[in-house]
Each structure stands twice: as structure tokens, then as C-alpha cells.
Amino acid sequence: MTALLETPLLETRGVWQRFGGLVANSDVSISVGRGEIVGLIGPNGAGKSTLFNLIAGVLPPTQGSIIFDGEDVTRLPAAERCQRGVGRTFQVVKSFETMTVIDNVIVGALIRNTKMRIARQKAYEVLEFCGLAARADKLAADLVPSEKRRLEVARALATEPKLLLLDEVLTGLTPVEAQTGVELVRKVRATGVTVLMVEHVMEIVMPLVDRAIVLNLGKVLVEGKPTEVVRNPEVISAYLGDRHAVGA
């Protein structure tokens, strides 16, 4: 039992993803421990979203394997990974627009609760947790962008994930909204959920994450404590170009 607790919750082993001639991920091996908040960062085109989609099960990797909670899930489709405890949000929000906010969340809650009354109750609790309870009966289409982001998180949380994958949930928000988002992520972790978040806005994620993994050109460039990562010359050069790295 202790051995199981010590194994990482998520592991990718030598994952490759090729799209025709383009190599989006090459030999990526990362691990995420239980209870961690890990940031997956890197400049545009670094392969963050591809890796994210491989973990969520949108497509299988060209090569390599993905281990979740001690089980090889490499070939499992997204729905079955959700069943096993992987929850995700989408970079471009994908709300169920013609449904109400609470109904959006009920869809997520139904995977763990087959009784409608209980699923509805559960969905309402999640909305309260995410600060959206007042919007419960609104149509998802009528929410403002920051609320839609929170709805994405709420929907994923309703599936009671062990690992929550957040795809740029803090990007494009006002500083105040982003701060609310940061607090929500902390609250989520406090409930025992592990978080892996993709972001490219460094100043928002760095104070939040326990560990940062930097991808560049499809490979893991560095990983470590956020304070170390931001000072790493290779990271600075990947983000800002070689000239700055030499200056540092």
C-alpha cells in the first residue's frame, strides 16, 4: 500500500508524437506525484498541448507509454481515462452552450453518481466550490469568459478526478480574475486533487506550482523548483532568445 502511494500518480515514459514530418513530442518522460501542483510551461509550439492531449487520451502517442495510478492507460480513450480519474479543461472553452450551467456540471457528475437527484446535488456543491452557484440556472452561452473558464474547471471536478489537467485556464484573464483562478487551483489541491497545468504566462504560474517542467521544441528542457527554473539560462534563451541568456 505504501509502495502504491509512493509511485507517482502520472508518468509518461519516452513519449513520442509525430504528425507527419512534424515531431511534436520527442522522448518526453515526466512524472507527477500525488498531491502536487505541477506547471507544464514553454514557449508557443513547444509541444505542451500535444503532451496534454496525450495524457488526456485525445489521441494515443506514436511511441512510448502513459502510466496513470499504476496502470498503463496508453491505449485507453478519453472517456475511460476520465472514469479512472483524469479530469481536464480545454484551452478553447467547450461549454455545452445550449444547456444551463448546472446541467453542464451534471454531465460530469453522472460518471460517479447514477441517481439523478444525487448527481444534481453533487453538481450544485461543485458550483458552490467554484463560486458559480449564483449562475446555476443561466445558460452556459450567457456566461462571461472568466466564468466559462471556471465552468470548465467545475465540470471536470464533478467527475471527481485524482488528476486535474488545466489547459491555460489563467491565460487571457484580467489580473483580478487570474488571482481568483489561482486561489481556486489552491483550493482544489487542498481537497487532495493533483494538478497538472499548462500555462505560458510564467509570472502567474510560478508562485502557484510546486514544480515546473519546461518543454521546448518537443523535449523536456529543464524541470525543478519554479525559482530555479526561471533563472536557468536555457529556459531564458528558449523564451527570450540567446542574447538574453548570455546577458544573464
Place this chain on the structure above:
Amino acid sequence: MDTHFAQRRRRDLIVAGCLAVIAALVPLFVKDVYVQNIMVLTLMYAALSQSWNILSGYCGQISLGHALYFGLGAYTTALLFTKFGVLPWFGMLAGGAISAVIAMALGYPCFRLRGHYFVIATIVIAEIALLLIQNWDWAGAALGIDIPVRGDSWLKFQFARSKLPYFYFALALACIAWLVTWWLEDSKWGYWWRAVKDNPDAAESLGVVVFNSKMGAAAVSAFLVAVGGSFYAQFVSYIDPESVMGFQFSLLMALPAVLGGVGTLWGPVLGAVILIPLTELTRSFIGGSGRGVDLIVYGTLIVVISLALPRGLVSVFSWRKEAAR
């Protein structure tokens, strides 16, 4: 908020119950056979459209080939009765079951298609089935099947003298289709279907197996439509391929729901109550000229309603005011 939702569902149920009772009383006052005939057709199309709405409205997989299931229901019942003496009641269930199985068999390849490609596939498949039946000698080929009527009998579900039994059966069918929809709307399936319609990728990420959801919707939808087809075969007592499997049936199933409100509980009922009498009345009063004036009036009405109320007629009654915007 929980009670608010429960109240709305209970209110829907009470309204439906009242409407059913009122509808059941109408024949006591309306003795005109022509009008009774229109009422039977209205109820039948309400039921058919409600069933179509399950796959195409709730689950968002627009089918313009549901005539196939209607025809399958009609043919299964008629063939079982005329060739093997199987009572229509069993024929109805057999037709429903066969249609549900075929809907899933066809769904297996077709549900990989999205949007317009899916719609085209449904039309083509129904047309192929029509051609096959037209050339199937054992099933009467293009001549069809005459169901021998030997007096009134509930057992054989045939009535020569009165339309009333058909009326009550059609009413029961419409109620069943409505109740099934009402029940499914607040079930796991109902939520899954709407999620699949709105965004299949997001649904999949929340643990919804999109493919299976579509298969479930297709099976339920096809079953109910086939029961409608079985009923129709008994009602008209003579069927031929074109008159039970023609493309117009696919359209007539879709139109009431589209007019009333796609993917809504009340849309198909409302649409059928307006559309079907209108079709029949325009045909008998201004359709005699042979110039198609009835179709012009009919078509214009559909265009006007869809322009003015793109969410269908039910949006007028919408309890959520901002939805009407």
C-alpha cells in the same frame, strides 16, 4: 433550486395529463369522420416527431431517413400478419425490435460521420431500402400488401366501421412517446445526449462514451417510429413501398419538431398540432386546383416561422424569459 427544477418537471407532467384527457374527450363532440381522420394523423405525427426528436433533437444527429424505420414497422407487421397470421400487436413489437437493431447496425458506420455527411448518409440509406422493398417480390414488390379486413377486432387491431379505436391508439402512442422523452430528459441518457449534441469532445472528456450514446438514441428513436409505422399499416390497411417508406415521411417526422422546437419536450407536439391539420386543410380546400397552391401556403408558413422563431414555437412559451431574447 432543486425544487424549482422538480416543480417544472411536475408541471410538465400535469399539463400533459390534462391535454391527454381533453384530447380523449374530443371525439365525444366531433363526430365528423374527416376531422377524426385528421386528428388520428396529427397524433400519429406528434408521436413520430417526438421519437425523431430523441435522436435528432436531443442527441443532435439529424436524420432525414427515418422513413426507413416507419416502413420497417409497417412492413414487419403487415408481412407477419398476412404471411404467418401473427397478430399486429406482436408485429408491432417485432417491427420495433428489428428497427432498433437495424438502426444500431447502420449507426455503427454512420455515427463516425459528422454534420451534413451524416444527414446525407441517412437519406441515401432510406432510399436504398425503398428500392430494395420495391423489388422484393415476396413482400409484394411495388404493388405492396393488402391487409384483409374482416370486421372490427381489437385482437387483430382492425376496425372497418369506426375511426375511434385508431384515434385512442394514436393518442396512447403520442402519450407514450412524450412520456419516454419526459423520462429520458432527466436521465443519464438525456444529459449525455445533449452534451454529445453541444460538444462531443467535451462530453468524451467527462466520461461520456459518445458513440454508445448515439447508438442508444438511435435504437430508442427507431423503435418508437417503427411502432408508429405498424400502427399506420393497420390504420390504412393497405401499404406499398412509396406510401410508407417515401422520403416525405422522413420530412413529415422532422418538420413538426423543427417548427415547434428541436430538442424540446413540447416542440414536436406543438408542431404537429399546427402543421398536420394545416397540411390536410390546405390540401382539401385549396389543393384541388392541381397548381400546388396548398404547398405554397404550407411552405411559406414554415419559412415565416423559422425566420421569426428560429428556436421553434415553444420559445414563445419559454419560462426562461431571456431565452427568447
